[in-house]
Amino acid sequence: MEESFIYYIEGSIKENWDRPALTDYHGINCNYKDVARKIEKLHILFEHAGIKKGDKIALCGRNSTNWGIAFLATLTYGAVVVPILNEFKPDNIHNIVNHSEARLLFVGSVVWEGLNEASMEALEGILSLEDNSILVSRSQMLTHARERLNELFGKKYPDRFRPEDVTYTYDKPEELAIINYTSGTTSFSKGVMLPYRSLWSNLTFAFGVFGKLPGEQVISMLPMAHMYGLAFEFIYEFASGAHVFFLTRTPSPKIIADAFSTVRPNLIISVPLIIEKIIRKKVFPALEKPLIKLMLNLPLLDKKVKNSIRQKVIDAFGGNFKELIVGGAALNKEVEEFLHSINFPYTVGYGMTECGPILSYAGWETFKKGSCGRAAPRMQLKIDSPDPAHIVGEILAKGDNLMIGYYKNEAATHA
Missing domain, CATH: 3.40.50.12780 (ANL, N-terminal domain)
Incomplete structure (x- = not known):
């Protein structure tokens, strides 16, 4: 069964x-x-x-x-x-x-x-x-x-x-x-x-x-x-036997930061807006300090400084997670550049309600910056375009995740 x-x-x-x-x-x-x-x-x-x-x-x-x-x-x-x-x-x-x-x-x-x-x-x-x-x-x-x-x-x-x-x-x-x-x-x-x-x-x-x-x-x-x-x-x-904590109020950056430090989650699923708010509020201001800026420009110190910044960002999210998964929209370029530069364990997936939701994903170690992963298991994806690598086209999907159709709306289902 x-x-x-x-x-x-x-x-x-x-x-x-x-x-x-x-x-x-x-x-x-x-x-x-x-x-x-x-x-x-x-x-x-x-x-x-x-x-x-x-x-x-x-x-x-x-x-x-x-x-x-x-x-x-x-x-x-x-x-x-x-x-x-x-x-x-x-x-x-x-x-x-x-x-x-x-x-x-x-x-x-x-x-x-x-x-x-x-x-x-x-x-x-x-x-x-x-x-x-x-x-x-x-x-x-x-x-x-x-x-x-x-x-x-x-x-x-x-x-x-x-x-x-x-x-x-x-x-x-x-x-x-x-x-x-x-x-x-x-x-x-x-x-x-x-x-x-x-x-x-x-x-x-x-x-x-x-x-x-x-x-x-x-x-x-x-x-x-x-x-x-x-x-x-x-x-x-x-x-899978986990313990789920619900933020029963609208998740403001303050409530989320407080919950991260108390619960220390093992896995974080989020949308770009939440990640961006926390990073802009808790991390970027510290990077603007003259000494940090100077140290980031010295090649020998650079790696040490980056590791310490990486740890600061990990701590801002509770310090205990394996991976942070972003979905629902694309990450802001500046924020993604920053996360990538400090080797932060993040990945971006893609999905939609009609697929309940997952269409594509890659683990953070193999994830390519600016992408949204590869086709998920039991799903086939294709870009309907004369030149998929260069010309924008519609994403076509089929597989086990797909919906039956739209309720009482055959025209939309057919379309």
Whole structure:
């Protein structure tokens, strides 16, 4: 069953039962066994509320432990997750909930303040991401199930909830797992249909590149409603036994720097903006000092100075990581030149929602400055151009990571 995505999620819960799993930075903390118990409670809630396999459940809120649990509970139940960016405007959120035909919506309090339930008529229930309490119920079954949830759980597991109680139905490669609505840069956001094969292939890629991370620590900074943050700051870590810290507030350079020095993550996944802000704020000012400038121009001292600068930059990111991976946009040339000159362990990958997300990557030792790696495993890439080395052309991709198409949008899928 190793080609099943759910197989890895179930396996990780059982193997890492007593390890820390998810933590809200300066907030709640859950071990793998706590996550399993909370998933089970949500399964009972879904079942008693009449949710069926294949039904859609939407999630909209800031990154948090409870977001991660609602996500895992939906997939392991066999329902389809619709993650929605919490920065989207209310009318866009209403539209996505309606277009996706979601039956339930889990929502964070900040997002909920701006929403209007009357604009989402088909929803049977809206639940708070903070504590799974019901904000709106249009279903007697849902209300009843939520009121009796602890009692129903106690009846099902009268002794205690054990690792052997964790048994999920394994997925089939072409089954729909996620409908991810793009940020809508090209037009109104389209619902990308990602099958389990795409989640499995991206996860297998991460295992192949980084191995498993039992007990290691990672910070989740990127929005989990984006496939980049979801796949490589949450799914991969959870499936490999790592401990994920969620920055539940908007990640300002100060909050991020503080989290890096406290958590000291073993792997860093980021976007250029965050890296650039930290380097411009913490590193570049020191390099402007006259003495440092002079020393950088003396060839014999140069190497020593560079090593000391390299260490300073590594320390600014917690000092404990194997590699820093940048994606989502190209790195600023000046910042990349600088990182390259001090032999900093960074690499730039390329991907898109439609590939769940990875298309190309190379480890930092073999990474070529200014590039974005090579085609990822199980993916074929081609530049559609008469002279790909010199003339810009469209990137064509095929392989296991690719989506099934856009939800209820055959014209866009065909295009």
